[in-house]
Amino acid sequence: MLQTPIADAAQICLRVRGLTVAYAEEPALQGISLDIPRHQVTAFIGPSGCGKTTLLRSFNRMNELIEDARTEGVIELEGCNIFQAGVDPAQLRRQVGMVFQRPNPFPKSIYDNVAYGLRIQSSSSRAANLDQEVESALRRAALWDEVADRLDAPALTLSGGQQQRLVIARAIAVKPAVLLLDEPASALDPISTLKIEQLIHQLKSNYTIIIVTHNMQQAARVSDFTAFLNAGRLVEYGPAEAVFTNPKERQTEDYITGRRG
C-alpha cells in the first residue's frame, strides 16, 4: 500500500518503495512505501519496537553495520537508488546526516567534534576556513553563544541538552541534504527539549528533516507530515494536522488517543 500525501512529484526528496528489513530472518519492517517531502519535517510515530529506528537507519544504510540485518526494496534519494551497486555508503552518509537517541559526542574537544566530519572530507580548501565552518555550524545549532569561549573544552563537559545540540551541529557541519533525528529529545529535560524543537523549526528551511518521536505532542508541534507505524507496517501517513485531528485508521486513532501503546 503506497501512501503519499505529496501531490507534486518535484517536492519529493526520498522515495521509499517496498522496503523490507529483517534481523536474522525476523522482519522488523514489511513492505514500507512512502515519499518524504523536501525541506519539511516528517515525523515517524508508533509504539516501541514497531520499526521506527530501523526505517530511519535505512535512509543512511546504517543497518548494514548490523551483522544479520537484511534489506530489500528501494530508497531513492533525489531519484537515485541508494542501494545501487556503485553507491558508497560513506558518501551517502554525508548526504544523509543522523543524530542518535542518546547524545554521543566524541571524547574530543567541542571544536574537534564539529570539525570531525569536515576534516574527513578534508581537501585543503576546507581546512583553510575550518574555523568559520565550525562557527557557522554551532550557530545554526543554536549552541555558539554557550560555547564560543570554550571551544577547546572536552565535549563531555557539556550538559545533555548541549551535547545533543553539539551532535546536531556536528551533523549539519558537513552540509547534508537530509537530517535524521532519532528521538533527539528523549533523554533531555523540558527546556532542552524546547530548544531542540525550536532548532528543528529553524533548520527545516534548509534541510529535509525526518524525526522519530514517541511523544505525540512533540510530533504534532514540530512535524508537517506524520507517519504512523505499527508492528513493522506503515499504517497511516499524511499531513500532521490531518493525522492528529482526523485519523483515517482505527489503529492510529487508538494510538494517538492513548488507548494503545
Add this chain to the structure above:
Amino acid sequence: MRFGSQAWIWLNAAAVGLCLCTLTGLLLLIAVRGLGHFWPADLQLYAYLDDAGATRRVLGELIETETVSRRQHRESGTALDLVPGDGPLQRLVIKTGNRRLDPPDFAHIFEHRIESVSAPPDAVVLERVEWGNAHGEVLAVNGAAHGNGDRLWQAFKQRMEAAHRVRETIKALAGTTLEAAEEERRRRLHRQLDANSFTLRLANGRLAEVPFGDVLRAWRPNRMNLAEKLGHYVETFWLFLSQPPREANAEGGVFPAILGTVTMVLLMSVLVTPLGVAAAIYLHEYARPGVFVRLIRIAVNNLAGVPSIIYGVFGLGFFVYLMGDAVDQTLFRDSLPAPTFGAPGLLWASLTLALLTLPVVVVSTEEGLSRIPKTLREGSLALGATQAETLFRLVLPAASPSVLTGLILAVARAAGEVAPLMLVGVVKLAPNLPVDGEFPYLHLERKFMHLGFHIFDLGFQSPNVAATRPLVYATALLLVAVIVTLNLTAILLRNRLAWKFRQLS
C-alpha cells in the same frame, strides 16, 4: 558469621601488610648495601695478634662484625687462644684493599685479639687503575719527602692532577687514526705517566713505589668532614653512573649497561607497539569472530606463559641465524663471512623481547578497543567516515591509554628479562656503545651491556666476588631505578592521554 568475616578481613589486611613489608625490606636492603659502598668510610689501623701470636697491623674500613660460635672456631682448627667464658666470639671483617701489594683483600680479626685501634689522620685511599683500592700513607713524592703532612699532600695532589690530564690526552687520542707519529706521541705520554711515582707505606711497614699512572683518585677519609665526604660520595656515585667498567667489570662504572638497558627497552617499545596494536586491531575490528580467532586469542594468551629462555632460543635460531644471515647476504655481502647482523645484537635482542611482550600489548589494546562504545563508532560512520577513518581518528586515539597500559606492562617485563638476552645480544663487556656520535648513531647490529646481566656477572663471574658484592647491590638498585623511571614516564604519558580522552558515560 560475623566473627568469620572479621577474621577474613584481618587475614587479607595481614597479607597486604606482608607484601608491603617484603617490598620495602627488599628495596631498603638493596639501597643500604648498594649506596653505602660509595661512602668514604674512615680508615682504621688495627693492631692484633695473629694465630702465631705475632702482632700484625692492617689499615682498612670496617665492613661488618660477624658472630662465630666457639664450636665453629674449634672445628676450624685455630682454637689456641680461647677467651674465658663460652659465649660466641666476635670477628671483624676489614676491607684492607692492597691487592697485589699485601694480600688478601679482606682481613678477619677476632675482637678479643685486637691490641689497639687508631685512625691515622694521613691514611690515604687510592683508587687504582688495576687491582682495586689501596690503603696506606704517602711518604714521599718522586723520592722527596717535601717536609711534613700538608706540603707533601699538595705535591701529591699536583702530580695526581698532572697524571689525570695526561690520561685525558691519551683518551682523546684513542679515537684518532693510528699513524706512526700519533703512536709515538702516545707512547711518550705513557712513559710520562710512569715516570712519576710516590712512596706508599703500607700498614705492615713495607714501602711500595707506586707510579702516578696507576692511580685514578686519592683521598684521606680521616681528614674529611661531613660536607667533604658528601661531596666525595656524590662524585663517586656519579662516576659509577657515568663511567665504563674497568678490570673485568669489577671496577669503574656501569654507564654502558645503563645505556644498553634503556636503548634496548626503548627499541623494544618502538617495535612492540605497532605490532601489538596492529594485531589487536585485526583481532578485534576485522577478523570475523569464530573458531579461528578464538584459537589465535588462546595462542596469544599462552605465549605469555612460555619460559623466557625459550624466546631466547627462538630469537637466536630465527632472528640471528635465519633473518640475520638473510640480511647479511643481501645488504652486507662485502664484509662476509664476518657477520654484521648474522650475530647477536641490539636489534635481535629488542625483537626477541618485543615478541615476548607482544601478548600484554595485544590483550590490553583489545580491551581498550572493546571499551569504546558502539554508539561512538556509529556516530563517526554516520558522518561519512569509513571504517578505517573511524579507527584512526576516533577509536585508536580513545583507546591509546589502554595501549600505553599494555606498554607499561611490557616495559616492566622487558627491562627485567636477562635470560633470553644472553643468547641474542647481551655481552659481559661490549667494546662499543649501542648509541654514539658516529653515523648512524644507533647501531642495531652491536652487542650491548645490560644491567641485569651485569649483576649476574659482578656477583658470580668476577675474580673477586667479595669485593664486588656491594656493586651487585648498587647495580640492582640502578636496575630498579631504571625500570621505575621508564614506567613512570609511560604512566605519566598514559594519564595525560586518559585525561584527554576521559569518558563521562
